[in-house]
Amino acid sequence: MAELVRVRKKHLQMPISRLRCMIKQLEEKEVDFEDLKKNLDYTASLLEAVYIDGTRPGLDAEDDLQKLHSDGVPTEVTDWLASTFTQRARRPARRSDDKPKFRSIVHAVQAGIFVERMFRRAYTAAMPDQPAAVVNCLRDIDRWNFDVFALNTVCHDHALQTLFLELVTRYELNSRFKIPISCLMSFLEKLEKGYSKHSNPYHSSVHAADVTQTLHCLLLRTGLVHWLTELEVLASLFAAAIHDYEHTGTTNNFHIHTKSDFALIYNDRSVQESHHISAAFRLLQDDQANIFTNLSREEWMELRALVIEMVLATDMSSHLVQVKAIKGCLQQQEGVDKPKALSLLLHTADISHPSKPWGLHSRWTKALMDEFFRQVS
Numbered sequence: 001m002a003e004l005v006r007v008r009k010k011h012l013q014m015p016i017s018r019l020r021c022m023i024k025q026l027e028e029k030e031v032d033f034e035d036l037k038k039n040l041d042y043t044a045s046l047l048e049a050v051y052i053d054g055t056r057p058g059l060d061a062e063d064d065l066q067k068l069h070s071d072g073v074p075t076e077v078t079d080w081l082a083s084t085f086t087q088r089a090r091r092p093a094r095r096s097d098d099k100p101k102f103r104s105i106v107h108a109v110q111a112g113i114f115v116e117r118m119f120r121r122a123y124t125a126a127m128p129d130q131p132a133a134v135v136n137c138l139r140d141i142d143r144w145n146f147d148v149f150a151l152n153t154v155c156h157d158h159a160l161q162t163l164f165l166e167l168v169t170r171y172e173l174n175s176r177f178k179i180p181i182s183c184l185m186s187f188l189e190k191l192e193k194g195y196s197k198h199s200n201p202y203h204s205s206v207h208a209a210d211v212t213q214t215l216h217c218l219l220l221r222t223g224l225v226h227w228l229t230e231l232e233v234l235a236s237l238f239a240a241a242i243h244d245y246e247h248t249g250t251t252n253n254f255h256i257h258t259k260s261d262f263a264l265i266y267n268d269r270s271v272q273e274s275h276h277i278s279a280a281f282r283l284l285q286d287d288q289a290n291i292f293t294n295l296s297r298e299e300w301m302e303l304r305a306l307v308i309e310m311v312l313a314t315d316m317s318s319h320l321v322q323v324k325a326i327k328g329c330l331q332q333q334e335g336v337d338k339p340k341a342l343s344l345l346l347h348t349a350d351i352s353h354p355s356k357p358w359g360l361h362s363r364w365t366k367a368l369m370d371e372f373f374r375q376v377s
């Protein structure tokens with residue numbers, strides 16, 4: 001058993017470093033984005049295949065790499081896959097007309113992840129193609145200096161829809177959780193509409209898009225994304241996207257002191273945040289917009305609890321309590337409380353604009369000042 005683990009660990013080192021290399025190329029725009037993305041996706045599938053098949057005895061390398069070519073994977077990648085996942089490197093170099101072999105992976109694809117990929121196709125096929133200008137903007141999606149205003153311009157005020165769709169697709173959450181594309185589109189349309197209800201200069205769908213992208217950037221750049229389950233990633237992105245849904249453009253104190261309906265409904269406690277969550281979850285009551293329709297009951301309960309905790313923690317009045325709690329967590333041996341850590345991350349993304357490039361920060365500050373002045377007048 002220990003030997004098997006050692007061998008598999010050894011075989012996985014190469015693909016891991018190659019994957020990192022591909023990601024670097026992607027970041028540095030040295031290669032065609034779409035090709036690289038496709039290759040990464042395919043490689044991930046094969047890694048899955050090796051993982052699944054690695055638990056079975058009698059692996060050999062007898063099948064046809066030609067099948068991989070049918071997916072448009074370049075020769076360097078198939079060569080690397082073959083040399084990494086088969087014994088081919090120890091054999092004499094093949095003649096150019098020989099077909100490289102590896103039955104184990106193909107078997108695993110056919111037996112194990114084939115069905116999964118069928119689902120992926122079914123749940124990604126209808127993803128809308130984006131115009132070149134949008135694709136160009138989205139190239140910076142992993143960066144701290146990502147310009148959400150520029151994205152909003154090129155996608156005609158639909159930055160939130162575009163960004164959420166892009167991230168859900170990138171993390172393959174649509175295939176993992178079988179999110180129907182029509183529901184996703186419908187949900188995002190309603191979400192954006194809710195954000196424009198009060199025509200807020202600051203608390204708009206662009207702010208929601210900004211916070212969602214910033215949270216993604218934090219998860220990715222810190223490596224925290226590897227610590228999370230796919231459900232936690234989905235919950236985090238969802239929480240970021242909805243966190244100010246139907247914001248009234250006024251503060252919680254304003255609601256409390258004016259004895260607004262929201263203040264009365266939520267008993268003066270995290271008045272706005274409670275409404276954002278409640279109203280956003282209400283959108284899912286419509287079957288046509290229920291993006292979580294295929295989640296199991298357990299998944300749904302876990303996601304809902306996490307989203308509620310994260311969005312409630314965007315209430316600025318919980319800032320000091322949160323900082324204290326996370327400091328306490330970090331001093332303990334037992335490890336960090338995930339919902340608390342994710343809540344702090346969302347809160348961080350929510351107030352991150354002062355740490356962004358000046359052009360972005362000054363636009364956000366102006367928008368916030370406009371909103372504050374509107375409340376006063």
Ligand SMILES: Nc1nc2c(ncn2[C@@H]2O[C@H](COP(=O)(O)O)[C@@H](O)[C@H]2O)c(=O)[nH]1
Nearest residue numbers: 203243244314315316350351353354365368
């Ligand atoms: N004094 C400042 N306050 C800021 C700034 N950026 C944001 N904010 C405030 O934080 C909350 C964030 O919570 P939200 O969920 O409502 O977005 C926001 O309401 C602002 O009041 C800033 O640069 N300076």
Ligand SMILES: [Zn+2]
Nearest residue numbers: 207243244350
């Ligand atoms: Zn916010």
